[in-house]
Amino acid sequence: MSxxxxxxxxxxxxxxHALTKGNNxxxxxxxxxxxxxxxxxxxxxxxxxxxxxxxxxxxxESLYVIDGVRQxxxxxxxxxxxxxxxxxxxxxxxxxxxxPYNHIRITLDWEAYAFDLDFKxxxxxxxxxxxLPSGDPMCLFDEYYGGHLEQAMSCTGSFEIRRGPAAGETxxxxxxxxxxxxxxxxFNTPQNWKVDDAHFAAHFWPSxxxxxxxxxxxxxxxxxxxxxxxxxxGGFVSDKNGSRPLxxxxxxxxxxxxxxxxxxxxxxxxxxxMPDGEVIHVRSTKHHGTIKLWLRAENDLENxxxxxxxFCDFEVEETGEKGTGTAEYSVMPVYPQWTA
Numbered sequence: 001m002s003x004x005x006x007x008x009x010x011x012x013x014x015x016x017h018a019l020t021k022g023n024n025x026x027x028x029x030x031x032x033x034x035x036x037x038x039x040x041x042x043x044x045x046x047x048x049x050x051x052x053x054x055x056x057x058x059x060x061e062s063l064y065v066i067d068g069v070r071q072x073x074x075x076x077x078x079x080x081x082x083x084x085x086x087x088x089x090x091x092x093x094x095x096x097x098x099x100p101y102n103h104i105r106i107t108l109d110w111e112a113y114a115f116d117l118d119f120k121x122x123x124x125x126x127x128x129x130x131x132l133p134s135g136d137p138m139c140l141f142d143e144y145y146g147g148h149l150e151q152a153m154s155c156t157g158s159f160e161i162r163r164g165p166a167a168g169e170t171x172x173x174x175x176x177x178x179x180x181x182x183x184x185x186x187f188n189t190p191q192n193w194k195v196d197d198a199h200f201a202a203h204f205w206p207s208x209x210x211x212x213x214x215x216x217x218x219x220x221x222x223x224x225x226x227x228x229x230x231x232x233x234g235g236f237v238s239d240k241n242g243s244r245p246l247x248x249x250x251x252x253x254x255x256x257x258x259x260x261x262x263x264x265x266x267x268x269x270x271x272x273x274m275p276d277g278e279v280i281h282v283r284s285t286k287h288h289g290t291i292k293l294w295l296r297a298e299n300d301l302e303n304x305x306x307x308x309x310x311f312c313d314f315e316v317e318e319t320g321e322k323g324t325g326t327a328e329y330s331v332m333p334v335y336p337q338w339t340a
Contacts, residue, residue, distance in 0.1 A: 001121075002099075002102055002121075003101050003102055003121045003123075003124045003125060003151075004101065004124075005100070005101055005125065006124075006125055006126065006127035006130065006149065006243075007127070008127055008129060008130075009125075009127055009147065009149060011100040011101070013147065013149065013181075013183075014097045014100040014101065014181070015031075015083065015084065015085040015086065015097065016030075016031050016052055016083035016084055016085075016086075016183075017031055017083060017146050017147075017183035018054070018083050019054060019144060019146075019185070020146070021143070021144045021145075021146070022143070022144060024144075027054075027144055027185050027188050028053060028054070028055055028185055028186055028187065028188045028297055028298060029053070029054045029144055029146075029183075029184065029185045029186075029188075030051055030052050030053035030054055030055075030058075030183070030184075030186060031050075031051075031052045031181065031182070031183045032049070032050065032051050032052075032180075032181070032182045032183075032184075032186065033048075033049070033050040033052075033095060033179070033180075033181055034047060034048075034049050034179060034180045034181075035047070035048045035049075035104065035106060035119060035153070035177065035178075035179040036048075036177050036178045036179070036207065036309070036325075036326050037064075037117065037155055037173065037175065037177060038175055038176065038177065038209065038288075038311050038324045038325060038326065039155070039173050039174070039175035040175075040286075040288060040313065040324060041174075041175075042159065042171045042172065042173055042174075042175070043066060043067045043068075043171070044064065044065075044066055044159050044171060044173060045064065045065045045066075045288050045289055045311035046062065046063055046064030046065065046066075046291065047061075047063050047064075047291060047293070047309050047326070048061065048062050048063075048093075048095070048106050048108075049061040049062075049063065049293060049294070050088065050095055051186065052079060052088060053079065053186075054081050055081070055298060056078060056079060056080075056081055057076055057077065057078055057079055058076070058077055058078075058079040058088060058090070059074065059075070059076050059294065059296070060073075060074065060075045060076075060077070060089075060090045060092075060093040061073065061074045061293070061294050062074075062093060062108050062110070063291040063292075063293065063294070063309075064113065064291070065288060065289030065290070065291060065311060066113065066161060066164070066166075067164070067165075067166060068288075068289055069164065070289070070291060071112050071113060071163075072291070072294075073092075073093065073108065073110050073112070074294050075090045075092065075093065076300065077090040077091070085097065092108060092109050092110055093106075093107070093108045093109075093110075094106065094107045094108075098118075101121060101125050101151070102120065102121045103118065103119070103120050103121070104118075104119040104153075104179065105117070105118050105119070106119065110162075111162060111163070112162055112163045112164075113159065113160060113161050113162055113163070114159075114160045114162065115157060115158065115159045115160065115173070116157050116158055117155055117156070117157035117158075117159075117173060118155070118156050118157055119153040119154070119155050119177055119179060120153060120154050120156075121151060121152075121153060121154075122151075122152040122153050122154045122176065122177075122214065122238075123151070123152040123213075123214055123238035123239060123240070123242075123243060124151070124238060124242050124243045125149050125150070125151040125243065126149065126150050126151065126216070126236040126238065126243040126245075127147070127148075127149050128147075128148040128149065128150065128218075128234050128235075129147065129148075130236075130245055131233070131234030131235060131236070131245050131246075132228070132234075132245045132246070132247060133228050133229050134229075135234075136148055136234055137218055137231075137232040137233055137234045138182070138184070138218070138234075140232055142184050142185055142188075143185075144184065144185035144188065145184045145185070146182075146183035146184050147182070147183055147184075148180065148181070148182045148183075148184075149180065149181050150178070150179065150180040150181075150207075150216050150236070151178070151179055151180075151238075151243075152176070152177075152178060152207075152209065152214035152216075152238050153176070153177040153178060153179050154175070154176060154177060155173055155174070155175050155176070155177040156173060156174050157172075157173050158170055158171070158172060158173065159171045159172075159173050175324070176209035176214075176323070176324060176325075177209075178207035178209065178214070178216065178325065178326065186297065187295070187296070187297035187304040187305070188297070191302070191304065191334070191337065192333075195333045195334055195335070195337040196333055197335060198332070198333060198335075199258060199259055199260050199261075199262050199263060199331055199335070200222075200258075200331060200332045200333070201221045201222075201253050201256055201262050201265075201329060201330075201331060202220060202221065202222075202329075202330040202331060202332045203218065203219065203220050203221070203328075203329065203330045204217075204218070204219055204220075204221060204251040204253070204268075204270075204327070204328065204329050205217070205218045205219075205328040205329070206251075206268065206270060206282075206325060206326065206327045206328060207325045207326050207328075208270075208282055208314050208323060208325045209314075209323045209324050209325045210314075210316065210321050210322075210323035211321065211322075211323065212239060212240070212321075213237055213238060213239040214237070214238040214239070215235070215236075215237050215238075215246070215272055215282070216235050216236055216238075217233070217234070217235025217236075217246055217249040217270070217272065218232075218233065218234050218235055219231065219232070219233045219235075219249050219250070219251060220232055220233075221251055221253065221329075224250040224251065228247065228248045231248075233248065233249060235249060237272075237274060237275065244275045245275065246272055246273060246274065246275065247273040247274070247275065247277065248272075248273035249270060249271065249272050249273065250270070250271045251268070251269070251270050251271075252267075252268065252269040252270075253265045253267070253268055253327075253329055254266070254267040254268075255267075260335070262331055263306065263308065263331050263335075264290070265290075265308070265310065265327075265329065266284075266287040266290075266310065267283075267284055267287070268283070268284045268310065268312065268327040268329075269281065269282070269283040269284070270282045270283075280316055280317070280318050280319070281316070281317040281318065282314050282315065282316050282317070283314065283315060283317060284310075284312035284313065284314055284327060285312070285313045285314065285315050285322075286312060286313040287310060287311070287312055288311040288312065288313075289310075289311055290308050290309065290310040290311070291308070291309050292306065292307065292308050292309075293305075293307045293308075293309065295307055300339075301338060301339050301340050302337065302338060302339070303334045303336065303337055303338070303339055304334065305330060305334060306330055306331045306332070306333075306334050306335060307328065307329075307330045308328065308329055308330070308331070309326045309327075309328050310326065310327040310328075310329070311324075311325075311326055312324070312325060312326070312327050
């Protein structure tokens with residue numbers, strides 16, 4: 001099946017965007033691309049992440065847990081400031097839009113591992129501007145916000161392990177996936193001079209991959225008890241009938257005792273209010289590992305956000321449906337602020 005853009009987006013929104021709000025040359029603006037690989041059978045779990053900026057550079061990240069061991073690739077390279085349609089590459093890692101909203105290809109050729117992966121649309125894309133009750137919640141955090149789309153994908157291809165006990169193995173990847181694309185200013189506002197030593201669970205943003213449907217939602221842990229009309233919340237459920245906004249979601253994370261242990265959380269549970277009002281509960285049943293995104297503004301030595309991606313098996317408590325996915329969460333404030 002071939003999918004079309006959400007009603008307020010165009011095929012061109014798969015590519016790079018120019019800053020239009022305010023048109024301030026000092027604003028750090030760009031496109032971020034996030035694509036997951038969650039394949040328990042292959043022992044490969046990861047996130048591919050790209051930041052294509054208007055400041056003359058791009059960052060390329062490949063952050064994986066392979067057989068339980070973290071392996072990270074990251075690079076920062078020059079990038080023309082003029083928006084284009086790619087493919088975007090640093091010479092080792094490449095992101096290519098093969099068919100808008102239907103097919104993406106990502107490759108990497110590196111010393112520790114290499115892959116050639118095709119991501120094809122599983123269900124229709126969702127424009128976060130269609131979120132209930134009041135549209136895209138991310139607009140509240142950025143005056144130069146452009147847009148945001150997410151989509152359930154499937155992933156197939158090959159993954160070559162070049163270091164470690166399994167060096168020389170090439171594994172087949174065949175799993176569900178998730179991807180998002182945001183165009184926005186990123187970390188344009190400076191951080192405080194001094195960041196406190198604290199550990200506060202902030203946002204949750206899971207992607208729940210199930211046999212016949214896919215669930216994705218953004219929310220804030222500390223707003224769990226507030227009505228949807230007073231929350232920063234958005235998200236959707238996708239299936240063969242399309243992608244529709246959820247009505248509400250709350251989340252649990254553990255451990256969560258106010259200490260640094262929350263940064264290594266390994267259990268997650270969610271309550272999703274579906275479009276028809278039904279409430280389902282989804283919990284993680286197995287934790288395969290966690291990576292932390294490389295999130296920077298222009299200063300490579302300043303950590304701008306502690307955002308974690310936990311790879312899990314999930315189960316719907318009411319139906320017994322079993323799936324996989326990522327449990328994204330952030331912890332505030334950043335710790336440490338400086339990385340050297």
